[in-house]
Amino acid sequence: MINKFFIGSCCIALIFxxxxxxxxxxxxxxxxxxxxxxxxxxIPISKPIERGQLVLIHLPEEIxxxxxxxxxxxxxxxxxxxKPVAAIQGDHVRVNLDGVYINGEYQGAVKRLxxxxxxxxxxxxxxxxxxxxxFVLGNFANSFDSRYFGPVHLKDIVCxxx
Numbered sequence: 001m002i003n004k005f006f007i008g009s010c011c012i013a014l015i016f017x018x019x020x021x022x023x024x025x026x027x028x029x030x031x032x033x034x035x036x037x038x039x040x041x042x043i044p045i046s047k048p049i050e051r052g053q054l055v056l057i058h059l060p061e062e063i064x065x066x067x068x069x070x071x072x073x074x075x076x077x078x079x080x081x082x083k084p085v086a087a088i089q090g091d092h093v094r095v096n097l098d099g100v101y102i103n104g105e106y107q108g109a110v111k112r113l114x115x116x117x118x119x120x121x122x123x124x125x126x127x128x129x130x131x132x133x134x135f136v137l138g139n140f141a142n143s144f145d146s147r148y149f150g151p152v153h154l155k156d157i158v159c160x161x162x
Contacts (some may be wrong), residue, residue, distance in 0.1 A: 002119065028056060028082065028161060032073075033081050034140045038105070042160040049134060051088055056158040057081045057136065063149050065110045070116060072144070080158055083136035083145050087129050095125040100137060107137060111148050121148045 008017065028040050031033075035054075042056065049055060057080055059067070067073045087102045094100070100107040114120050127136055132154040135146045136153050 028080070030082055034138050034143045042159045042161055044159055045154075045157065049085055049088065049157065050152070051085055051091075053085050054082055054161045055085055055134070055136065056161050057083065057152050058156045058158060060149070060156070066121075067128070067144070070114065070118065081136070081145070082161060083143070085134050085139050086137035086146070087135035087151075089129050089131050089133065091129045091135070093125065093127065093129060093135050095123050095147050097122070102135070102137075108139075109141070109145070111142070115142060120144075123148055123150055125150060 006040070026042055028042055030037050031042055040054070040141060059079060064073075064079070067079075068075060073079045086107060092103050095110060097110060097112070099109050110122070111120055112122070129151060133151045134157070135151045136149060137143070138145045
């Protein structure tokens with residue numbers, strides 16, 4: 001005979017899992033320290049993405065593997081990067097060991113090592129952002145963003161978040 005408590009517990013667990021799935025269709029939980037932690041609403045891209053908007057980005061496989069190898073992200077989650085857009089089509093971006101410059105204005109440092117003392121990818125880039133490309137740049141000193149992996153393409157942006 002099946003215990004009523006067991007059946008009730010299974011029902012509660014199922015409802016919880018279904019609720020989490022439904023919430024994840026419209027919201028994302030920001031868990032890393034590179035952005036303010038919390039629950040953000042996903043907004044489908046229906047108009048041009050602007051500077052300052054937060055976007056959710058698919059991780060390119062090589063970047064995902066680097067982040068997993070350094071234990072920056074957990075293996076068991078579907079993970080995207082959430083970053084603010086700093087440069088859009090027509091903006092001039094220069095990245096070198098001196099820092100990040102957008103349209104001639106200094107935006108932040110480029111670190112050589114991560115917090116574990118391991119070398120970070122060193123991007124040297126000097127170009128105008130092209131159509132459907134975006135340079136994402138976090139405000140947090142240890143933000144892993146376009147200064148290390150370059151601009152992202154519109155097709156790799158999942159949605160805007162707020």
